[in-house]
Amino acid sequence: MTIHDVAAAAGVSISTASKALNNTGRMGEETRQRVKRVAGEIGFRPNALARGLLSKRSFTVGLLTNDTYGRFTLPVMAGISEALVDHGVSVFLCAIEDDPALGQTHVDAMLDKQVDGIIATGKRLDRRLPVDLSNLPVPVVYAFTEGTPDSVTFMSDDEQGARLAVEWLVQIGRRRIAHITGPENFFSVRERANAYRDVAGSREPVMYGVWSEVWGHEAVARRWSEDGEKPDAIFCGNDQIARGVVDALRERGIRVPEDVSVVGFDNWEIVAAQTRPPLTTVDMCLKELGRQAGLTVLALAEGQAVEPGLRKLPCRLVVRQSCGGESPED
Amino acid sequence: MTIHDVAAAAGVSISTASKALNNTGRMGEETRQRVKRVAGEIGFRPNALARGLLSKRSFTVGLLTNDTYGRFTLPVMAGISEALVDHGVSVFLCAIEDDPALGQTHVDAMLDKQVDGIIATGKRLDRRLPVDLSNLPVPVVYAFTEGTPDSVTFMSDDEQGARLAVEWLVQIGRRRIAHITGPENFFSVRERANAYRDVAGSREPVMYGVWSEVWGHEAVARRWSEDGEKPDAIFCGNDQIARGVVDALRERGIRVPEDVSVVGFDNWEIVAAQTRPPLTTVDMCLKELGRQAGLTVLALAEGQAVEPGLRKLPCRLVVRQSCGGESPED
DNA sequence: CTGAAAGCGCTTACAG
DNA sequence: CTGAAAGCGCTTACAG
Numbered sequence: 001m002t003i004h005d006v007a008a009a010a011g012v013s014i015s016t017a018s019k020a021l022n023n024t025g026r027m028g029e030e031t032r033q034r035v036k037r038v039a040g041e042i043g044f045r046p047n048a049l050a051r052g053l054l055s056k057r058s059f060t061v062g063l064l065t066n067d068t069y070g071r072f073t074l075p076v077m078a079g080i081s082e083a084l085v086d087h088g089v090s091v092f093l094c095a096i097e098d099d100p101a102l103g104q105t106h107v108d109a110m111l112d113k114q115v116d117g118i119i120a121t122g123k124r125l126d127r128r129l130p131v132d133l134s135n136l137p138v139p140v141v142y143a144f145t146e147g148t149p150d151s152v153t154f155m156s157d158d159e160q161g162a163r164l165a166v167e168w169l170v171q172i173g174r175r176r177i178a179h180i181t182g183p184e185n186f187f188s189v190r191e192r193a194n195a196y197r198d199v200a201g202s203r204e205p206v207m208y209g210v211w212s213e214v215w216g217h218e219a220v221a222r223r224w225s226e227d228g229e230k231p232d233a234i235f236c237g238n239d240q241i242a243r244g245v246v247d248a249l250r251e252r253g254i255r256v257p258e259d260v261s262v263v264g265f266d267n268w269e270i271v272a273a274q275t276r277p278p279l280t281t282v283d284m285c286l287k288e289l290g291r292q293a294g295l296t297v298l299a300l301a302e303g304q305a306v307e308p309g310l311r312k313l314p315c316r317l318v319v320r321q322s323c324g325g326e327s328p329e330d
Numbered sequence: 331m332t333i334h335d336v337a338a339a340a341g342v343s344i345s346t347a348s349k350a351l352n353n354t355g356r357m358g359e360e361t362r363q364r365v366k367r368v369a370g371e372i373g374f375r376p377n378a379l380a381r382g383l384l385s386k387r388s389f390t391v392g393l394l395t396n397d398t399y400g401r402f403t404l405p406v407m408a409g410i411s412e413a414l415v416d417h418g419v420s421v422f423l424c425a426i427e428d429d430p431a432l433g434q435t436h437v438d439a440m441l442d443k444q445v446d447g448i449i450a451t452g453k454r455l456d457r458r459l460p461v462d463l464s465n466l467p468v469p470v471v472y473a474f475t476e477g478t479p480d481s482v483t484f485m486s487d488d489e490q491g492a493r494l495a496v497e498w499l500v501q502i503g504r505r506r507i508a509h510i511t512g513p514e515n516f517f518s519v520r521e522r523a524n525a526y527r528d529v530a531g532s533r534e535p536v537m538y539g540v541w542s543e544v545w546g547h548e549a550v551a552r553r554w555s556e557d558g559e560k561p562d563a564i565f566c567g568n569d570q571i572a573r574g575v576v577d578a579l580r581e582r583g584i585r586v587p588e589d590v591s592v593v594g595f596d597n598w599e600i601v602a603a604q605t606r607p608p609l610t611t612v613d614m615c616l617k618e619l620g621r622q623a624g625l626t627v628l629a630l631a632e633g634q635a636v637e638p639g640l641r642k643l644p645c646r647l648v649v650r651q652s653c654g655g656e657s658p659e660d
Numbered sequence: 661c662t663g664a665a666a667g668c669g670c671t672t673a674c675a676g
Numbered sequence: 677c678t679g680a681a682a683g684c685g686c687t688t689a690c691a692g
Contacts, residue, residue, distance in 0.1 A: 002685055013663045018687055025688090027661055048442040049382045050685035053668045058379060060422075060443065069599075070404040078398065078425060085432070090439050092390075093423040095408060102415070109420050112378040113390065213604045240604065247577075269399075270600060274543045274570065332669055343679045348671055355672090357677055380669035383684045 001044050010038040021046070052114060061297055062092040062110040064103065066130065067123035071268060072144055072286060076121050079290025087298060089116070096131065103131030111137065117297035120145050121290075125155050126187035139300035143293035144286065152300075153310050154293050156284035158188045161315030162195035165235050165263045165282050168317055170199065172325030174233035174261055178204040180219040180245060181237025182211045189237060192265065196235055204231060211237070216244020224252060232260055233323075239264035239271040242279050246322060250276070257324035267318050277321035284315050331374050340368040351376070382444060391627055392422040392440040394433070396460065397453035401598060402474055402616060406451050409620025417628060419446070426461065433461030441467065447627035451475050451620075455485050456517035469630035473623035474616065482630075483640050484623050486614035488518045491645030492525035495565050495593040495612050498647055500529065502655030504563035504591055508534040510549040510575060511567025512541045519567060522595065526565055534561060541567070546574020554582060562590055563653075569594035569601040572609050576652060580606070587654035597648050607651035614645050 007017040012035060019025030020035035021044075052058040063080060065073040073095075081091050092115065094106035110118060117138050120129050122145030133140045134148050147153035169177050177200040182189045193206045207223070209215035216236065224230060236242035242264030246256050256262055256277060264272055264281035272279040292313065300306055319325075337347040342365060349355030350365035351374075382388040393410060395403045403425075411421050422445065424436035440448060447468050450459050452475030463470045464478050477483035499507050507530040512519045523536045537553070539545035546566065554560060566572035572594030576586050586592055586607060594602055594611035602609040622643065630636055649655075 003687095004685080014685090015663055015665090015687080016661090019662095022687080025662090031661085045438070045442055047383070047444060047685050049379045049388060049444050050668085051687080052379045053377070053383060053670090053685085054687050056668085058443075059439075062420075068404075068408065070400045074398075074400040074404070077423065081423070081425060085435060085439070088439060088442075090392075090422045090424070090436075090443060092420045093407065093411070094420070095411060105415060106420075108375070109389075109415070109418060112375055112418075113388075113420060114377060114379050213606075240600075243604075270570075274573075276543075333671095334669080344669090345671080345679055345681090346677090349678090352671080355678085361677085377669050380684085381671080383669085383686090384671050386684085 001042060003044070003046070005042060006035065006039045006044045009042060010035045056114075057116055057301070058114040059087075059089045060092060060113060060115050061089055061294070061301075062094055062106070062115045062118045063121060064094050064096060064106065064118060064129060064131070064133075065121045066096055066098050066145075067121065068095050068097055069123070071266075072123050073121055075286035076143055076290035076293070079287035079292075080119060080294035082287070083291040083294040084298060089294075089298065096129065098130050100130040103129060107131060107133070107136075116301035117141065119143055119293050119297055120147070121293075124186065124188075125158075139297055141293045141297040141300070143289055150308050152296055152306055152308055154289050154296075155310065155312055156286070156289065157312035157314050158191040158284075159195040160312070161265065161282040161284065162192035162235070163199055164315060164317045165265070166196050166199040168280070168319075168325070169233040169235065169261055169263060169323065172261065172323060176203060176229060176231045177233040177235060178207070178223060178231035179235045179237070180207045180209065180216060180241055182209065182241070184208045192237060200235075209241075211240055213240050213244030213247070216241040216246075217248040220245055220248035220252070230260075233262070234260060235263050237265055239266045239268045239275075239279055239281055242281065242322070243271050243275045246275050246277070246279070257322055261323040261325075263323060272318075272320065275322065280320045280323040281318055282315050283318050285313060289313050331372060333374070333376070335372060336365065336369045336374045339372060340365045386444075387446055387631070388444040389417075389419045390422060390443065390445050391419055391624070391631075392424055392436070392445045392448045393451060394424050394426060394436065394448060394459060394461070394463075395451045396426055396428050396475075397451065398425050398427055399453070401596075402453050403451055405616035406473055406620035406623070409617035409622075410449060410624035412617075413621040413624040414628060419624075419628065426459065428460050430460040433459060437461060437463070437466075446631035447471065449473055449623050449627055450477070451623075454516065454518075455488075469627055471623050471627040471630070473619055480638050482626055482636055482638055484619050484626075485640065485642055486616070486619065487642035487644050488521040488614075489525040490642070491595065491612040491614065492522035492565070493529055494645060494647045495595070496526050496529040498610070498649075498655070499563040499565065499591055499593060499653065502591065502653060506533060506559060506561045507563040507565055508537065508553065508561035509565045509567075510537045510539065510546060510571055512539065512571070514538045522567060530565075539571075541570055543570050543574030543577070546571040546576075547578040550575055550578035550582070563592070564590060565593050567595055569596045569598045569605075569609055569611055572611065572652070573601050573605045576605050576607070576609070587652055591653040591655075593653060602648075602650065605652065610650045610653040611648055612645050613648050615643060619643050
């Protein structure tokens with residue numbers, strides 16, 4: 001089924017057939033319609049390889065990631081795909097672990113296939129993928145991973161997200177808010193902690209640890225073994241920690257949310273929704289981030305000028321039952 | 331950078347250049363090496379679009395999935411990609427939710443791009459994707475989703491996996507084994523329940539419910555409120571249920587694994603590894619499943635004959651701490 | 661208003 | 677041993 005078949009069936013030349021189908025050139029409206037009808041009847045679909053050879057556009061983009069777990073990649077991927085499918089663009093997913101050689105292999109394969117652009121994503125805002133993406137013959141956009149200074153980089157606004165969470169706790173009347181979070185060497189951890197201190201002050205020290213439920217348990221045990229007044233709210237660095245915290249509090253007979261409000265970060269459904277009670281948590285809107293990254297790489301591929309630089313996208317608070325209080329009024 | 335540039339730089343015709351690079355044709359070894367060296371120096375990489383136009387091979391395959399959550403798709407995808415990257419094949423990931431129109435859009439886009447084949451995957455062994463994949467001009471392989479009778483379909487051997495779990499419980503000395511699982515209308519649930527009954531007998535009724543922690547809690551509450559002897563082991567239909575069961579037992583003061591052994595199903599790290607104690611659970615080896623699906627679709631694309639039919643791939647037991655006992659001796 | 665020709669980047673018979 | 681020519685499926689000046 002090629003354009004030759006269409007032309008033959010419609011009784012025109014292949015040039016005319018091509019122009020009819022692409023709504024270009026000039027010809028009798030009757031001819032154009034007939035060609036289109038015939039093409040539809042015989043189920044003609046243009047070969048994108050041939051088309052790409054001419055147009056220098058393959059209508060494919062590559063998504064490179066080192067987040068094999070998929071926690072961050074999947075929503076980003078969903079956003080990209082959703083934004084680009086309407087433009088006829090398909091997405092190559094390349095998981096490169098932390099292997100530079102594998103990364104290079106995938107990049108080479110994508111370049112051979114003439115991808116219109118590459119989106120790099122990962123599991124940390126402050127780490128680069130283990131592969132050099134500068135000086136590529138196609139545009140590169142970074143999403144949720146560190147980019148080069150002159151590139152377009154999308155990241156979540158963790159400071160704003162954390163502020164949202166802590167302000168919410170203040171708004172529902174909490175006064176002694178603790179912060180149990182991940183390792184201090186994470187950029188996100190520092191951003192979130194800064195926002196926390198800004199809003200909550202420094203009555204409670206920030207408790208740095210690791211990204212696990214176990215650390216949530218341990219932190220509660222540690223804090224509750226101290227003398228003096230206890231927190232009436234805990235802002236956690238992620239949902240896993242929050243789940244550990246909630247479980248630990250319950251096991252001590254402390255009621256959530258009546259005695260202590262808990263907020264998480266990530267809105268990772270499997271954790272947040274299954275916690276008892278389900279977690280109020282910050283959602284980084286990674287799908288939206290993916291959407292914007294997708295549209296941006298497409299714009300660059302079409303030769304549009306895009307201002308380089310860092311773009312922080314706002315987070316939103318997802319209110320469930322671990323805080324008490326009502327939904328925010330926005 | 332085209333083959334013209336290579337030919338010019340090496341002082342040969344483009345035919346000779348092509349043959350030199352592809353190790354075809356006949357020419358002086360010295361010429362061949364010179365062409366290759368020159369190509370390397372100027373960084374020539376053949377345009378896969380042009381190559382595909384001739385060879386009718388695009389070296390791309392599509393992965394179609396309706397599992398947006400990614401629980402099953404991600405390992406399958408990893409297996410496919412890992413198996414195919416060595417063959418120069420890249421993978422389009424298409425998440426179609428349960429939307430037939432979106433599915434058709436993605437299939438059309440892939441066919442336009444001349445994919446060498448399509449792999450369909452999903453979140454249930456006994457459901458089809460909402461898009462018709464029969465009579466496509468490219469080979470289709472099904473992995474962890476229901477295929478057509480004449481197709482090649484890979485699925486996990488849930489019966490064998492369940493047998494592995496229950497036999498393990500017997501082997502470590504458990505005698506009264508209960509089974510708390512998901513909805514009976516799932517094929518996997520029936521398969522697992524059959525194997526359970528085969529090995530454990532029918533002293534305990536199978537408890538059907540939903541795939542959630544809450545159901546795990548509820549099932550324990552229900553069973554432990556009954557009179558008579560209690561189970562000394564529970565085989566759970568998935569890890570989420572198992573986590574609920576373990577938490578519920580702990581809250582009742584029943585020790586896991588000392589008093590009751592618990593086994594899960596899925597080996598979903600985020601659940602299995604974070605449970606206290608971490609879950610012994612059945613792993614469906616989805617990555618291996620993906621690997622085989624990838625190699626099969628490639629073989630079909632190359633015109634090799636592949637026997638159609640259902641292929642059940644074995645599961646393996648991952649031993650952690652929720653059962654007690656030692657590692658199996660295999 | 662329509663079609664013949666050139667060309668995208670490559671490969672592959674075929675001729676010399 | 678090497679190269680000119682045709683062709684993969686399409687688009688796009690250009691000529692009529």
